[in-house]
Amino acid sequence: MVQTIYKGMxxxxxxxxxxxxxxxLKREASSPVGLMQRxxxxxxxxxxxxxxxxxxxxxxxxxxxxxxxxxxAAVAVExxxxxxxxxxxxxxxxxRRRGKKSLNSCWGNHMxxxxxxxxxxxxxxxxxxxxxxxxxxxxxxxxxxxxxxELEQADSAFDLEKTxxxxxxxxxxxxxxxLRACCEIGAKLxxxxxxxxxxxxxxxLQLGYAFQIVDDIADYISKPDEIGKPVGLDLxxxxxxxxxxxxLGDDKYGAxxxxxxSVAEDRRLSSAALDKxxxxxxEGGGVEYxxxxxxxxxxxxxxxxxxxxxxxxxxxxxxxxxxxxxxISKP
Numbered sequence: 219m220v221q222t223i224y225k226g227m228x229x230x231x232x233x234x235x236x237x238x239x240x241x242x243l244k245r246e247a248s249s250p251v252g253l254m255q256r257x258x259x260x261x262x263x264x265x266x267x268x269x270x271x272x273x274x275x276x277x278x279x280x281x282x283x284x285x286x287x288x289x290x291a292a293v294a295v296e297x298x299x300x301x302x303x304x305x306x307x308x309x310x311x312x313x314r315r316r317g318k319k320s321l322n323s324c325w326g327n328h329m330x331x332x333x334x335x336x337x338x339x340x341x342x343x344x345x346x347x348x349x350x351x352x353x354x355x356x357x358x359x360x361x362x363x364x365x366x367x368e369l370e371q372a373d374s375a376f377d378l379e380k381t382x383x384x385x386x387x388x389x390x391x392x393x394x395x396x397l398r399a400c401c402e403i404g405a406k407l408x409x410x411x412x413x414x415x416x417x418x419x420x421x422x423l424q425l426g427y428a429f430q431i432v433d434d435i436a437d438y439i440s441k442p443d444e445i446g447k448p449v450g451l452d453l454x455x456x457x458x459x460x461x462x463x464x465x466l467g468d469d470k471y472g473a474x475x476x477x478x479x480s481v482a483e484d485r486r487l488s489s490a491a492l493d494k495x496x497x498x499x500x501e502g503g504g505v506e507y508x509x510x511x512x513x514x515x516x517x518x519x520x521x522x523x524x525x526x527x528x529x530x531x532x533x534x535x536x537x538x539x540x541x542x543x544x545x546i547s548k549p
């Protein structure tokens with residue numbers, strides 16, 4: 219599976235520890251309770267991109283690092299990320315995740331919540347070994363911030379007064395803070411100087427902004443089999459992301475969109491209204507605007523790497539940043 223995930227990027231040659239991360243994830247998905255193990259393996263060993271453990275490994279690779287601690291941190295962060303996705307799918311009533319049926323659609327919400335809790339517990343058990351390094355405190359703070367971001371997003375559904383600044387604050391909490399923490403953790407587990415740690419944290423932050431903006435664009439233009447989850451889910455629930463936010467200020471479409479959102483029954487858009495909004499967002503340039511914003515964030519991320527000597531790890535970080543926008547801008 220590792221070879222499939224990283225096909226064409228040459229990552230296993232540069233970071234052989236990726237294979238070790240996969241083996242440890244298999245171990246953490248094990249349980250004496252057969253049903254728990256089947257469900258944990260189903261969601262954890264699927265088609266995830268492993269972006270977060272990859273960032274930890276790359277951030278730790280510039281200087282001498284404690285390999286055991288780096289591997290443990292990479293595994294723990296992927297467990298936390300996967301657990302959060304499981305809980306998100308329960309909240310969203312999502313039917314698909316990572317290209318297949320979601321855990322909750324297979325076994326029900328009750329089971330899915332328990333599996334998510336199980337993965338969180340496994341992550342905390344790992345991180346507790348490094349309490350003296352602040353890893354547990356860092357990640358619990360990040361989880362709290364992520365929960366706040368999700369709650370704020372839900373609370374601001376159909377909020378026509380939402381600003382771009384509000385949106386950026388929410389996606390920092392949903393995505394940016396975790397990717398920044400991954401870069402920080404990896405760097406701090408090595409002998410990296412403080413100034414360079416700050417640069418990598420900024421790289422992770424800008425990457426997080428770009429990543430979430432692209433995810434929000436996908437809600438408008440992708441097909442379910444392309445992104446492995448339902449398309450239009452956020453839009454149907456009145457979650458106002460950057461493509462729609464831009465069009466709400468448009469002279470041609472803004473007033474009509476505001477009327478449609480303000481009269482949505484039961485705070486849900488109908489299928490017909492959903493198609494109409496997606497059409498207006500595309501025709502009015504909302505997707506184009508958001509894509510340009512994501513590209514600017516990618517360029518900001520890459521700028522932070524200028525201070526690092528040229529090496530394969532640096533080139534991979536640049537490649538990862540470029541791939542964020544490429545995955546949706548390619549025909």
